[in-house]
Amino acid sequence: MPIPEFIRDLRSHVGHQPLWLTGVSAVVLDADGRILLTQRVDTREWAVVSGVLEPGEEPARAIVREITEETGISADVQRLTSVDVTPMITYPNGDQTQYLDVCFLARHVDGDPHPADDENTAVEWFAVDALPHELADTSRLRIEKALRDEPTAWFRR
Template identity: 45%
Template sequence: MATPEFILELRKNIGHAALSLPSVTAVVFGEGGRVLLNRRSDDGRWSLLAGVLEPGEQPAAGAVREVFEETAVDIVVERIVAVEALPLRTLQNGDQVYWFETVFACRAVGGDARVNDDESLEVAWFEPAVMPALDERQTRYLAMARDVAAPPFFVG
């Protein structure tokens, strides 16, 4: 994932120390329940679309921006799936991050899916029965997003 300029400036002062950052994940549904995924350039794994929010950016607007930046697909955000503070993660460059994640169920409304930046190796729509494996957390987010009657997930 390309590191936003404001984080690079912060890292000049704090080095690799733990930083809490707001992020969004978009579960994007298309025709027939297909799901839009990208194969990330940082680890080569297939993933739901995600990214860090810019300072002052609303989470839903950030999800729309991130999906378009990575895939050239226009979306509308339909509902919150989950809000969750994730455990400390050390990135490949040594930076430590506590992601504070808001997950949205979204619907594609335009654009042709393609690699649109350097954060993705591939971008593709997948039928639910033939999706690549996602990590445990993203698999949970996808299941919750598919269940339109499910209340948003959060830890109390």
């Protein structure tokens, strides 16, 4: 899985110690209301498209970039749906990271989804009532909040 250069630089100083990073994610819907999910290489779980915000990058632009990089499709961001904090994650190499995640609702514009990088083994559309059992808990939360169709973003109080 590619590690952004700025994180590689940070890791050279802090080793496997916990890093606090900003993540972006999206619940991407097609014209039929199906949700685009990726099956992650590292955990084998299905998840919404997500990634790391690069230094100085705008969150909405970052998630559009991640959608294209991971799935090969183009999408249009509709609105902010939630802001949450992930539990501490320990990756197979021992790196520890916790994310502040900014999640968006996006609509498919063009392209056929496929694993477009080495982060995912599969990319598929799923009906809302037929989501895979191996869906990441963080993705369940993001889907639930995005589908509420409320004008304001969800966050913990």
